[in-house]
Amino acid sequence: MWTKLSVITMPLNGSEPVERAGHTLTVLRKINGKWLLARDASAVIEGLSKDFSNATGIGIEHITATWxxxxxGHYAVGGKTALQQPPTSHPVLVDLLAPDFNADESIEKMLRAVSSNISKRADVPINNIFINCRKAHSGMVFDAGEIVHW
Structure with a gap:
C-alpha cells in the first residue's frame, strides 16, 4: 500500500516550521482475518542503506537500494508457492551489485552487512535470506549520463 506521509517539525528557536512529505510503501499482512502492518519498506531500505554504509565504510551517496x-503465488521454491513470506522457506532475494575492484574480503563484509541488517530491520531469519553478488566492471556501467570507469 502506498501511503502519503507528511511530517512537520516545529523548531524550538521559533523559526518557521519545516514540512517533509513523500510517499512510502507500507507492507501489510493478514493475520487472523485482520490486516496488520508487516513492515514499512521505505523505512527499511533507508535504514539498510545507512547500516550498510556504516558497516562497510562506503559513502551513502554510492548506495542505491530498492525493495x-x-x-x-509469483515465487516458487521446490515447486511450491507461498501466499506470504514463510520464516523457513522462500528466502528474501537480494541482488548485490559491487564494483569489481573490491577484494573478496570486502565482498564478504558487504554480504554479512546486508544479511544481518535485513534480518534485523525486516524481521526475517538470517538463514532465510539469499544474496547473489554480481561484480560491475569498469567501462560496463552507465550512470549519471555517462559510461563509468574506475
Missing part, C-alpha cells in the same frame, strides 16, 4: 514485493 520489490512479489505478488502472492
Amino acid at each position: 520489490e514485493v512479489l505478488p502472492s
